[in-house]
Amino acid sequence: MASPLARPAQDWRLPAAGPAVRVRNFTRRFGDVTVLHDLEIEIGRGEFVALLGRSGSGKTTLLRTLAGIDPAPGHQVLAPAARAVVFQDARLLPWKKVWRNVALGLKGADIRARAEAALTEVGLDHRLDAWPATLSGGEAQRVSLARALVRDPGLLLLDEPFAALDALTRLKMHDLVLSLWTRHAPAVLLVTHDVDEAVALADRVLVLENGRIAAQERIDLPRPRANGAAFQDIRARLLAKLGVDAGAGRPAEGALLAFPSGEIVA
């Protein structure tokens, strides 16, 4: 699983036939609270973008819009038809065995074989007929990844998928996500509050604050990314943009939007 994940030298992904995601002039309000202000975002095909922000910054709202969970009437939101979400809580149906969860909503005759292939990719081919209640947190999240992958998504949306996992499992999941991304090359939008995670994984990091893109950072370090000086530089810059002094590790007094986004982790 911990394969060398350096990107190939040549650009093996789709040529510039338009981006995978294009959001323009996107504003979203809940009552009096404007969650997203006039947002403009493009994600290239096969590009791995991390969206960083504190609770209430509107990052989950953006992800839900791109996922098609929240409607975006009268807005310019272009996203691939084939997209899949991995939620923070795995959201497996407890009454369906693992492979049936992966196959949920698939049509065709060979759905078991497809589910099996996806589960093999995430290293869970031995748990095909297990009940979700018997899975560990990491296993459940891997099933959730398989369920997303089996749809062959052009856009993979990850909503803080590793936030509830322990540190070791999280590192393994990072490797797994990178290897899956290298193999399948979907555009990825990873929503996270973890700066290290964003720097370790993404091609580009967007910082969302008060519903606006406050900053973005392109990361050209080869993968796997060691925690070296360059890593630390980027990390410190991003933290500064989030209003955290990396040296002191204390949050600045940036105003948080009072927005009930359902975020659990600050």
Next chain:
Amino acid sequence: MSSITLDRKPSSFALPKFRLRGGRWVSPLVLLLAWELGSRTGIVPERILAAPSAVAVTFWSMVVSGELPSNLAVSLARALAGLAFGLAIGAGLALAAGLSGAGETAIDPLMQLKRTIPVLALTPLFIVWFGIGETPKVTLIAVATVFPIYLNLFSGIRGVDARLIEAGRSFGLNQAELIRHVVLPGALPAFLVGLRYALGVSLLVLVVAEQINASAGIGHLINNARDFMRTDVIVVCLVVYASLGLAADQLVRTLEAQALAWRPTFIKS
């Protein structure tokens, strides 16, 4: 609703283990012996209560003569017919009210109104409407079982985790597929709780309904026995009613173990 089910589960499964342990059978046995002794010494006259041994003999003779099986079959058929109607109507109404807002607006107030009327109070009205044949008996049971089914299934449907529905939708399930794969399986535990209640209620109402001029059935046996002061027959019938209740409970438990095999309590056992 679901918390009730979760709480009930371990205790009901621990019960058989309990019985085998720590002499819990001793006190019922002592009571039985005391009762037998009282009857033999004449402290408990037979016209008040027949001796356990006499009850056992009567039971056997009623089984052999076919009197008990044939009347039991009549009673069971009544309970099952009533339950079948109640189940169909209750489940139908719960689906309509649970799956659509308009359905809820139309149906739920009526069901809540209906709940305020004690079912057995309808007996005189049903006799006026349906006479004293099978119809009022079956109708009473049906009306009584509609509500536990309706209430539990309705709240089960409404209690399905919204995040799972959202996930299902994000994976491209249409409305019908959502209902089939997410909503109905999610509501099944609550429905089974309702079914368990309904089975209990159907037996309870059966006992009363069978007092309406029955010419067959366990209630008919009891009525006849009362007229001839046959306390042994009455006790046999009481034991039969109790066994029906136990059997009904066991039936639902077996159903649950089959249908809810995905639940952690069942996976471990």
